[in-house]
Amino acid sequence: MSDTVVPHKAGSSAPRAGVASAPWLARLGASDVFYSFRRSRLTMAAAAVTLLFFLIAIFAPLLAVQNPFDPAQLQLMNSRIAPLWTADGQSPFLLGTDEQGRDVFSAILYGLRISLTVGLLGVLFSGTLGIVLGLIAGYFGGAVDSLIMRIADVQLTFPAILIALLINGVVKSVFGNRLDAMSMLAVLVVAIGLSFWVQYARTVRGSVMVEKNKDYVAAAQLIGLPAPVIMLRHVLPNTMGPVLVIATINLALAVITEATLSFLGSGMPDTMPSLGTLIRIGNNYLFAGEWWIVAFPGITLAALILSINLLGDWLRDALNPKLR
Amino acid sequence: MSVRRTLVAAATLAIAASLMSPASSQTLRYANQGDLKSLDPYTLNETTTHAHLGQVYEGLITRDKELKIAPALAESWETPEPTRWRFHLRKGVKFHNGDPFTADDVVFSADRVRAKGSNLQTRIDADVKVVKVDDYTVDFILTKPNPILNSQWDTWYIMDKKWAEENSAAAPTPAAATTPTYASLHENGTGAFTVESHQPGVKTVFKVNPNWWRKPEHNLKEIIFTPIASEATRVAALLSGEVDIIEPVPLQDIARVDASPNAQVLKGPEIRTIFIGMDQTRDELLFSNVKGKNPFKDIRVREAFYKAIDIESIKTRVMRGLSTPSALMIAPQLFALSKDFTRPKFDPDGAKKLLTEAGYPDGFEVTMDCPNDRYVNDAAICQAVVGMLARVGVKINLLAQPKAQYFAKVLKPGGYQTSLYMLGWTPGTLDSHNVMYDIMGCRDDPKSPRGETNLGGYCNKEFDKLTDQVLQEIDPAKRNLLIKQAFEIAMKDYAYIPLHQQALAWGVSKKLKVVQRADNQVLPYWMVKQDE
């Protein structure tokens, strides 16, 4: 079973963000990491579920009975059909259909795609931004460092969801009302990305400040290697362990943030729903007894986040042997 | 939230009241999705606000349970000549503060409602002279005949001149007022209830007016109004008995409310017409992949769009049976000859053929604007339309957004920035002329307000001529024929695609008897609640 992780909801820095920095590749290769992985059946199950979700997201077009994003494929006459195993079920709608005649199973597959895309791109965005800023701040120190860290301070004052809402609003108002579904997706990625970079920056900065005083960095400087090379080739790899842990946990947070933005009406549009949008739409039908519209996307989302969190937990423990 | 102290005070009063009146008096708890904003009756021209303020204020006329014009503060009226209306005022009516109601108050209110800052200036034209004949007689002198002069006066509420002047509230509170005026926070009407406390966005408490000039048909001692925007919460509040009446009930929850032991849904057609409009003025659409020409200028394209939409499916599936498909841009209750019109049949193959003939065998792309928090299931309707048009080859990019952004984009101040849109309209006058003038009239004269909400810019001079004749025609039968003639022209032009009149859906506790009017005003002065 996993040990501890402090989830970093809302971008506030919990003081326990750091994980002992160590050459993570070596550690990952070390047999005890894989031993701990194999030992924990729960972690293995979580890994399997996560993998499954990624696979069905990738192969959604092959598995789905319809493309829920193509309005021509939705028939109103097929709307609000109950799941297949109930008395009112109809083939081929395994998990039933929603108000627009959208097959819930297909919508989940495609929605999973959107949610994971937003999550992964958001994490990639925030990770890249945070790592670069953290490297710069930690390596150069001085005025650059304090400027970056002051910005981080200001941002840390606010929970990520509030920042994401604000950024969403800013982008939307700047680009006016002409955002289509794809640009909405980009906006979400940017909003989530900009909300979560601080943790990476702080962690990387901390590690860099430790590493840069070590002999090998001094040696690299002596032989005249340029700063970017030293940072990327020598310092960065040493910070990857904690970054990986943060990224895993943030992936779950990014997916939740996306769903929450959708709930508040700032997420993906109804014509191209993510899991969060599906839950928002389905919520309206819960009282009506059309539970399947919200239940299945809800279960999927919860299972996705749960398994990612379990993986994050395990990763954190595996890289921090002190706690085992 | 109620305050303990006032609760105690209210309870004391209630005990006193129950000692005086033999009938048991009740507390009505009412939740609406929208809020009561300003208490100044001339600040905002909006149905829900009118309904709330109609509990404390009254007009010269009122609309009865069937929406027919009925006497209120005016006992009777006549038109000695087509340009002169004479109103005989009711005697012995008192405002809530005890001031007597007289002709001076009518003249004052007529000036105030037309003054700068009022949002209800359309109630009386600027060139109408309002003359006090004696304390209980007022003349309205027009420059040209207007048979529907008083049709919007049920929501032109009469205010107390003395009270307003004493509290420096003689001028209406403009919507954009930067400081609240006395009249926006206090009321002094003649109506059935007084405002006890008003916390915008949280709660408003109304108390019965014991000195009301009418014999009450209700048995309420107070009304506690709470706005609840969340659909699920609103329904839950009704089902758990925390409130007695909610408006609206989301369509999908109607069955559940009806199945519950303590509440039911009161349904009825609303007089708002939902329709789709197309930009037919620009030479090139703003949001389309067709360049150099405007497909909507071709009547065959408009006809194709009309015929591609399966209104029956929208009714049964999206609206769950709670809509009345409409052939006209006005509700059947408001136009006697509506029966003579039928919608062209749903015909996707015909639509495809028409598009091919018009030169779009593979369809084209266009963006549709749609609100998602304004009308019943608005975004869902638009989504369904997108699917139906996709099947005849037209690719629609749906832009469904909150009404704030939607209206900012498509209305006149936003420069009519739309190529295809969905809108709903209730004529404030409850009369066809308003529809013909405001949303179907040519907007080519920049100085005239004609066609101001004609977002697609449909324009037919023959139609406009009929509109002008309709305004001046006094004989109802002839007038109806003129209206019919005009609507026939618009239909032949495929000017608009009317969809339906949406349904009213109020969730009502089984303890409560209410009167539901087609204009969707929730009016507690007709409500009777059983003992708890």
Next chain:
Amino acid sequence: MLAFTLHRAIQAIGVMIAVGIIAFSMFRFAGDPVNQIVSLDTPPAERAEVRKSLGLDDPVIVQFARYVGNAAQFKFGVSYQFRQPVTALLMERMPATLELATCATVLAMVFGILMGVYSALRRDTLLAKAFQAISLIGISLPTFLIGILLIYLFSVTLGWLPSFGRGDVVRIGWWTTGLLTVSGLKALIMPSVTLGLFQMTLIMRLVRAEMLEVLRTDYIRFARARGLTTRAIHFGHALKNTLVPVITVAGLQFGSVIAFAIITETVFQWPGMGLLFVQAVQNVDIPIMAAYLLMVSLIFVTINFVVDILYTVVDPRLRSTISGAA
């Protein structure tokens, strides 16, 4: 120490100025407030009039200067929707939000610490595993889904708890409280649980981790060697050492709780600042949105400032190193 406090204070003011710029520039350009205050058939001349009287036609710099000047005096103008001073609206809503956030935090602390301690001391019991599972579910379900499920269960199906609002409240000066009436307390239960669940998870995991770590330290080993009872070691030493970071985190998280109340308040129609904010966003009510942002920032910054200073008082070693431990 004085220098440090001063430094921190300047930093806090800097944050507030930055937030002010963001608040102003963001809300200045979002949506069109004019459409919110006039009806559909208002002529354009009148619309222009409204626009002018709101000052929306002035140069942006002028608008910003006016904005900052007013904000410094806690004047945020009049709400477009309600036509009442924003400050009054916010002050009226603030007790509701603070009460909800406090209750949620207290719930989270009590249950989080109890569950955390138990699962640290009895790592392999079934109950400890159940707590772990609950904590995972707590962070894996979106807040709004939890809220709706609770309403469905406890209001609609069982009819035990009210589904919305604060119940009856008692006014004490300008403060209103629901803690003194039965209906007020009942109304508080579901929103507090919904809002506090995530914090509870956080605290439970933190307590468990801290306990495990402290129990491994030499200091505890010495205590054991000295022959102290297990109870004394666990609660006298281990838990005491654990509580400092836990209380710090809970304090810092209080700001997040207030912000996350946006979602909870929307679901339960809790008449607090978050609900006001959501309504304002939907209605493009710029004065309220800007004021909310500034008020919430002020609360955050104040909490962070106080925690920073306290931290330093408690542990002088941190004075130079704890830079921006938000």
